[in-house]
Amino acid sequence: MTQAYVIGASMIRMGKYPQASYAGLAVPPVLQALLRCGLSMQDINAVVCGHAFGGMLTGQRIIKDIGLGGVPVINVDNACSGGATALHLAYRSICSGEYEAVLVIGVDKLTQFGTGTLPLVMEDIEVQNGMVMPALYAMRAQRYLHERNATREDLASVSVKARRHGARNPYAQMRSEVTLDTVLNSRPIADPLTLLQCCPTGDGAAALVVVSQAVQQRLRLPSIRIRASVLHSGKYDGGFRDMLKPQISVLTAREAYEEAEVGANDLDLIELHDAFSVAELIYYEALGLCAEGDGVALIHSGATTYGGRWVVNPSGGLLAKGHPVGASGVAQVVEAYWQLTHQAGQRQVEGARLALTHVTGGGIAGFDHGACAVHIFEGIR
């Protein structure tokens, strides 16, 4: 089995582009990603496009603008894991020898819905009864405060860190630092979560060029090797779930570590799914950065920011960089590519060699999440 490498990566700054089409969002990073690695349209064997709200033929609407017709285009919805699922499919098709070079796109435009919460599917009984994504995370936060003996300030400190990191990222939607008081006093969304503890509404797109070992060795460009690519769906359990133990993330991360033959302590940076402040604290445990109950101590120790053992969400994460859902899984990998090829500018994690990216997604009754993808990368310079 051959190995797969990311040899080109790009994204646009996430933000509000209400006048843009999906193609308008995605064409610039697609062209940049191809330009960076010197590949032309003729070198691309297939396209996989992750999105949640793009509608029919999202990928084709993008490639028709750049003369890349004819090749297979696969459109993937997996809620917030759509982009990472697209990468997973590209990875498998290259490892199996089916393709030599695959273009991966992640794109979404949330401003089409105005402001407010992500539209969920009304067929679902919990959605019918008033479930929205901030409410799900708010209830997790409430249990977290109760069972981990944490405070609202502890939750808010996640947003302060995210915004501090995002302030150094020119691709982030939110580029100003905030104080603990500002976070706590922003308007309530779903108690105990306030506005600045929720990822912003926005649009964005990101693109990757994924190639085989043969192509990587021919081009000899800065690249990252995909050491692990693991995808899982949720499993129904309509009973007394422990909301602080996201089983799907625990399982996916464990398998990714096994596949990559590394442990959490070997990583230099992590881009994790901080759609809401509490999520980061819960995922510290799920990804094995700390023992159960030690998440608050971990963030306050500085272990998850610059100068610490890892940098968690150097990009600013979903809270600061933004979260156009289908784009996020790809945008996390763009960040990993920049960091591991030492092109991350003033937010560069010193000496970064190994990175993990993690997305989950979707609110469905009986699942903790609908999908989860974890990738581990190694820089090849």
Next chain:
Amino acid sequence: MSELVAANDLDASAFGHVCEHEGESRLRGGQCIRCDRQFFPLKSVCPYCAAEAVEAVALAARGRLYAYTTVHVSSTHKTPYLIGYVDLSHNVRVLTRLLAIEAQLSLDMTMKLLIGSDGAWTFSPCESLL
């Protein structure tokens, strides 16, 4: 009080979420004949083991409040509103609107089912599980 469910999920409105049990209104769940687990809402196939052998069952009228939140922003409902997870017997957790003021609520407190004349259902604080 139970009925064997025929495969009629093509009409999602065929079963209401409410049933009558010993003279009072209850939520209607499913009970799998093969794996013995209960679930909500009622469907003709067991979501745990895929058995097409499900009986309708009246769920417990009282349970414990696992978590709750006041929702201030929603794409589907008029805000603000209170929702929460109530844990009923037989390992069934139900997401429900709550009829309460937030100050009355605390984690793990006991709640009871209330059903309006229009069939709308909610849970409200109560003294005990009995």
